[in-house]
Amino acid sequence: MQILSVSSLKGGVGKTSVTMGLASAALSSGVRTLVIDLDPHADCTTGLSVARGKGREAGQLLKEYRKARISDHVVPSGWVDLLPEEKKQGAVLDVVVGSALSAAFDRPDIRPRDMKRLKTLVDRLSGYDLVLVDCPPSLSGLTRIAWAASNQVLLVAEPSLFSVAGTERTMRAIRMFSNEFAPQLTQAGVVVNRARADSTEHEYRLLEMERLYTDKLMLPVLEENPHWQQIQGAAYPVHLWPGDPVRDMAKSFDELLKQLLPAKKLNP
Numbered sequence: 001m002q003i004l005s006v007s008s009l010k011g012g013v014g015k016t017s018v019t020m021g022l023a024s025a026a027l028s029s030g031v032r033t034l035v036i037d038l039d040p041h042a043d044c045t046t047g048l049s050v051a052r053g054k055g056r057e058a059g060q061l062l063k064e065y066r067k068a069r070i071s072d073h074v075v076p077s078g079w080v081d082l083l084p085e086e087k088k089q090g091a092v093l094d095v096v097v098g099s100a101l102s103a104a105f106d107r108p109d110i111r112p113r114d115m116k117r118l119k120t121l122v123d124r125l126s127g128y129d130l131v132l133v134d135c136p137p138s139l140s141g142l143t144r145i146a147w148a149a150s151n152q153v154l155l156v157a158e159p160s161l162f163s164v165a166g167t168e169r170t171m172r173a174i175r176m177f178s179n180e181f182a183p184q185l186t187q188a189g190v191v192v193n194r195a196r197a198d199s200t201e202h203e204y205r206l207l208e209m210e211r212l213y214t215d216k217l218m219l220p221v222l223e224e225n226p227h228w229q230q231i232q233g234a235a236y237p238v239h240l241w242p243g244d245p246v247r248d249m250a251k252s253f254d255e256l257l258k259q260l261l262p263a264k265k266l267n268p
């Protein structure tokens with residue numbers, strides 16, 4: 001089971017969007033996936049079309065981590081109902097619902113034993129090929145809880161000066177964290193989001209990222225897409241949205257997912 005935290009210490013760069021794009025790619029290729037929404041804002045829960053009030057929320061599960069079983073509280077994403085009949089059979093996209101309750105764990109001084117709460121829950125989990133954890137934009141308690149439970153961290157960055165600097169800080173933080181608390185944790189790579197082909201600044205920053213991150217920079221780069229907010233607003237999977245520009249974006253997520261998962265997990 002691949003457990004992947006989607007992180008960046010900088011806000012608004014597209015962590016939730018990348019989590020949702022990968023979840024959509026996973027759903028369309030038959031990868032059994034669980035999304036854990038650790039962000040107290042719970043944007044991912046909304047985007048995955050999960051009705052509020054269903055399933056015990058992430059914060060509650062973290063509180064009851066000794067006894068609770070994630071599998072008793074997951075909620076299926078409404079995206080599954082949108083699939084064509086032939087793909088619905090056996091499709092798994094479940095969600096651990098996010099809510100403000102998890103904010104209680106987002107303390108900068110979280111104790112090492114509290115950092116293991118999600119790991120304890122995830123260690124008892126089975127039946128999924130992929131677990132995606134959508135993280136809040138900080139290195140406080142919740143991100144540490146996510147990293148302690150994960151095999152890999154996928155970083156999201158925008159092609160801008162502040163985001164490049166933020167990504168370097170995040171990479172350093174992951175190295176320190178894995179040395180100290182999570183030897184299993186590695187960096188999956190950096191996904192660049194919201195790139196614009198007509199921007200010389202973006203072109204410059206992309207070259208800079210290529211130089212800085214070498215083999216960690218993941219391709220393809222995700223482009224700024226004028227339909228993206230509408231797709232999210234409709235709580236729809238990008239793979240089912242009509243139109244060529246969106247289809248290209250869906251293909252980009254397919255490519256990224258292929259690199260993140262062992263090949264045998266993907267159905268054609």
Ligand SMILES: Nc1ncnc2c1ncn2[C@@H]1O[C@H](COP(=O)(O)OP(=O)(O)OP(=O)(O)O)[C@@H](O)[C@H]1O
Pocket residue numbers: 010011012013014015016017018039043135136137193194195222223224225226228229232
């Ligand atoms: N490729 C894209 N094209 C167009 N809009 C995008 C793209 N990626 C993200 N956005 C928009 O940018 C905004 C921020 O994206 P998102 O919420 O995914 O970022 P985030 O890193 O999860 O934010 P936070 O740090 O607050 O959790 C959203 O309104 C989203 O719709």
Ligand SMILES: [Mg+2]
Pocket residue numbers: 015016017039043135
């Ligand atoms: Mg987010």
